[in-house]
Amino acid sequence: MKKLLILTTAMTLGGSVAAYANSDLQALIDDPNQWVIQTGDYANTRYSKLDQINKDNVGDLQVAWTFSTGVLRGHEGAPLVVGDVMYVHTPFPNIVYALDLNNDGKVLWKYEPKQDPAVIPVMCCDTVNRGLAYGDGKIFLHQADTTVVALDATSGAVVWSVKNGDPAIGETNTATVLPVKDKVIVGISGGEFGVRGSVTAYNMADGSLAWRGYSMGPDSDTLMDPENTTHLGKPVGPDSGTNTWEGDQWKIGGGTTWGWYSYDPDLNLMYYGSGNPSTWNPAQRPGDNRWSMTIWARDVDTGMAKWVYQMTPHDEWDFDGINEMILTDQNVGGTDRKLLTHFDRNGLGYTLDRVTGELLVAEKFDPAVNWTTGVDMDPNSATYGRPAVVAQYSTEQNGEDVNSVGICPAALGSKDQQPAAYSPKTELFYVPTNHVCMDYEPFRVSYTAGQPYVGATLSMYPAPGSHGGMGNFIAWDGKEGKIKWSLPEQFSVWSGALATAGDVVFYGTLEGYLKAVDASTGEELYKFKTPSGIIGNVMTYSHGGKQYVAILSGVGGWAGIGLAAGLTNPTDGLGAVGGYAALSDYTALGGAMTVFTLPD
């Protein structure tokens, strides 16, 4: 019962000496029997060392138990397991259940915050929440209305609570938090409402503010040092967060921070991406719009930015840069490198040196991607690191009130927030992707606080000339920048993957299937249709010597909004309209957790 001891220790020390909190949390993260933060580990690999369920027996998997969340909206994220307790969250109203794994999932406590329903319509694309995190004897919940609350993990009592933003001006939250050392680091949503993105660190003990770094603004806001913060190896210079914006547009500049955060304890750096600049009409915000669409490395103690890399300067397609940064240690060309791999909405898979921010690989992870011919990899070039934009697909060059057609990927990206997994055994990334293209017509909009600030009309449809489906599940070699194998899916894959030491990779589908595939070949080994479409992430834990796999189902999110009625392709002519699969023909709303295990 070593794991129980560890948990007890963590709870005893909770709130005492900050530096210890991290080593205790690190020990829990390192214990594969538990799943104490959403990303599984700080490196965001979503890899489990558990191997009781393996590629030879996964076909025998059975449902062990289920739990209805009582909420209908889209269920993103995953449950946590800390010791003998499972913690399950829901979308708005953001209920938290603590379930006793020693007693058939009996509800130990339930927490339901009181939130003003006025926050609901301010949340672009459903009232999802990507889950809880554990640290220092507390369960952290970041509510829709941006209240960050720390609950006593044993009793559910509120230890502290702090308001991170203001829904009245469009600031909301959908993301989980990053508990690290003595801090809890949180982001913000609202890029479609002209919110200026930021990451904020609160002290884990009492919720007091430690630091906040904005995505744009003066150096004092972005926490950038003109000399020591670098972009592709060069100092960013003074006021880099305002000098690529016209006038005060940066104040409503977007660059929100609603994705997943990773952390390297040796470098003491956290990594995350900032979202799209607002509005979606590029003509209304001339310039590179730094530092939207950017990979960030920040010191977790001070928030200071060590390095940045802007992937999509002057976004023209809503290619948010918020997707997860997966940290791996791999040998590249005979040298051991500390790497960061990121699958961006823009369809490019990036690998960087996470120490320096040096760009090593930028390759398309969906062959359909057509808006760029690729990234300039020559450090001596004036356009080093910039993607070469294809004029035909440039909504900026085509101009306002012009419909640019056939752009791949669509605004939802070749991949959205649904996190990929990485197996150190195969050295492959397992990536849930979208295979959808779009027509995009930008036009002029005016800004009103708390109101949507979009400024473009979009039509989306499955990638033409392909398998007709809207998604793929791929295995990716991050060192080479190459697809190893690709599984076609009828719908976008909107579920976070899990890789295990059992050489199995799990993911969910929008129809509601939990699938298990061979980590080396992609061969399908098992599937089971859960009660609703899956936009949650697969997790695993063990209890009483048995390995379990758990997944939240409950269709919704952007996928539920965009795909419920099925897509149409305007260029296919009238006869084909409605010809694509409608998600509503396969699944309906309803939150439920399904837990799988092997038969005794």
Next chain:
Amino acid sequence: MTTIPHLLPLAAVAALGLAAPAMAQNTPDNIDAVTFEDGRWYAENGAPTYKVEEDGTIDWASYSGFRRYHSECHVCHGPEGEGSSYAPALKASAVAMDYYDFIGVVAEGRQKVDASHTSVMPSFGTNANVMCYIDDIYTYLKARGTDAIPRGRPAKRAEKPDETRAAEAACLGQ
């Protein structure tokens, strides 16, 4: 739901519409375009409406509604007024609801929050991107709700009337 090919004459559209009792407002006096004033078509009952010519050309205002819908409404209500897992199908609302009720809900918002619902329509009354184009959005959705136009981007549209240009500038305060 009755499916009506968009090339059918409008009289036939209206006649078929009468056979659908669920759509209380799907009557010729609410749907058929009879007068053209200040850049848009109106029905007999005074409500704004769409007009689709025999060759499929749709009036400018309803085309504008297609654009504005997919900027302002689509992120909750799904593409082309079809509804989503998150919010109802507005193509049905635009036909089933009285024009003034429809505008009232957009301007003021409404909530349905209880044990099994978390539906909240915000107030768009102060949002020029919505309110300056609300009649455009309404007639676009009406056209979709009566299947007068198919899903997707309208293939042919009328030119933008000069009076529309002036009214738009005035509304946006430009």
